Amino acid sequence: MNAYCTIAIDAMGGDRGPSATVPAALTVIARHPDVRLELVGDLDALRQALQKYGGQEGQQLSLIAASEVVAMDESPSQALRYKKDSSMRVAIERVKSEEAAACVSAGNTGALMATARYVLKTLPGIDRPAICTIIPCLNGHFRMLDLGANIDCSAEHLFQFAVMGSVLVEASGDAETPRVGLLNLGEEEIKGNDQVKQAAQLLQASDLNYIGYVEGDTMYQNQADLVVCDGFIGNVALKSSEGVAKMISQYLREEFSRSPLTKLAGLLSLPVLKALRRRLDPRFYNGASLLGLRGVVVKSHGGADAFAFERAIETGILEAKEAIPQRIDQRLGELFRSGEGA
């Protein structure tokens, strides 16, 4: 038996493959003496990358062969049916066989979700896994789910998301009794659809710390630790936010490079701009959790560099150590299966 916390890495996934995943893995094992990483993929490519980044196989690092790679634009069903020896699939199967406590992939979201669901299955009582990520907000951050795995969600689905997300926030140490908000329209409008209204009732009646509706703007004011919504809305909210942040940063660049004087101002403002960047750096928040599965699966942004991918591995380690799926299962059992002796 080994006392290591073992994480399987889809080392070929993402836009950068081993040139991001391998250096990230090396940094992480140096930081965590109790963590063992399995790099899954093409052995030649991985050995080359190890050499390039000054690492080697050992107690904390092993290579596992996988002959295929799921392309970033490959359809989930295609990947599921024809890529049975993909680095993504093999990494997930390490979790299924309990040789690893988590897997991390920067591969395509749809394929990862479909494969993880097929191989690991969902927890009892969970109809649909959800994607949950951290989003920076005023003087802090919050988590949000779902972000695109589920388009049409019933009130029960939204409630399940709230339970799963609360467990994750608690386990992460961010809040003891996470403030849970339901994303909804402004107060002036007719408030939300039936699903949201019914989910509000379920949350109100539960022992979760439900704080009521939050809106797209107020959620950035550190109103809630967890924001719950269906995947379509969550995806649009997250991407709109990214779109605006990118536009503003491009405008800042343009305006600072307009004249010699503004260039000088820009030079003097470098510490300010760097501090701003640090506070909003999406790389720091990389690593979305696929919640509701019988195992930990973390999705890194496809374009992640080594630093960003490190963060995704850290998320996997946290969730593995905190046994998130088991805790969610237990919580669901308390909530739903109390009468059934389960």
Next chain:
Amino acid sequence: MNAYCTIAIDAMGGDRGPSATVPAALTVIARHPDVRLELVGDLDALRQALQKYGGQEGQQLSLIAASEVVAMDESPSQALRYKKDSSMRVAIERVKSEEAAACVSAGNTGALMATARYVLKTLPGIDRPAICTIIPCLNGHFRMLDLGANIDCSAEHLFQFAVMGSVLVEASGDAETPRVGLLNLGEEEIKGNDQVKQAAQLLQASDLNYIGYVEGDTMYQNQADLVVCDGFIGNVALKSSEGVAKMISQYLREEFSRSPLTKLAGLLSLPVLKALRRRLDPRFYNGASLLGLRGVVVKSHGGADAFAFERAIETGILEAKEAIPQRIDQRLGELFRSGEGA
């Protein structure tokens, strides 16, 4: 008969009432010799405001009495039932009786929509009016609808939104054949719900310039002139964007005021920050259109100052002069009622 383009102003609406609406009206009539504004509200309050801002009644400016005001937090049904002499209602009725070609209000959205729908009715073939506004994006702007009037939309509703929005973009002179995008999830996910998929087919088969799906982030890259979505998603997208922009501007302020050095940098960067502000100033984009009604109704932001309210009046003038409801009606007739001899 008068040759003026007459606009009825709910002069009491919004957080600031006459202290925003009256100076805005005075600026607008000075700019447009062919425009006549009717200030609707409490005559004493309006006369006081006119005196304060150096204006007077005349050919281009008249006062119309209304004894009540719809509160910003009043329920739409309440306002509709009990406030029959509100400044909002009277302004809308000026449009109904064709004494005014448009009305503009900073009052509460729900009440404005409900009252406008009740008094003016929707155009034939339009089930639900939609709220459309301008949003700044990289080197330009786009329009988006719906923004909260309609929660659950069928494919046909989304298609109607696209038709109405296209007419508005064309008439505004922003694009001859407006690029119409449907807001959807990322390419990686299972794409959208059934409504969106079916709306895509309707748009594909129409003579609109449909460019396909756009995402929350790419819409800020000047991809489309018109972005179509249901009101829940549109509301969340718009508010998330505002929330992020506010957070970034607060962070900039904080970082620039951190030390004497950063304060100096901030001072030198003032022209840059002002230019940035100008490019993103929401006041400049104030004035949302309630499309699909038998008359022009423009909703100003409740918190609008005089400058922002001016923009909303300008939107009303444009839509009145361009006869937007008639053009939408005509376009819908061409599309839907061609076989019926209408």
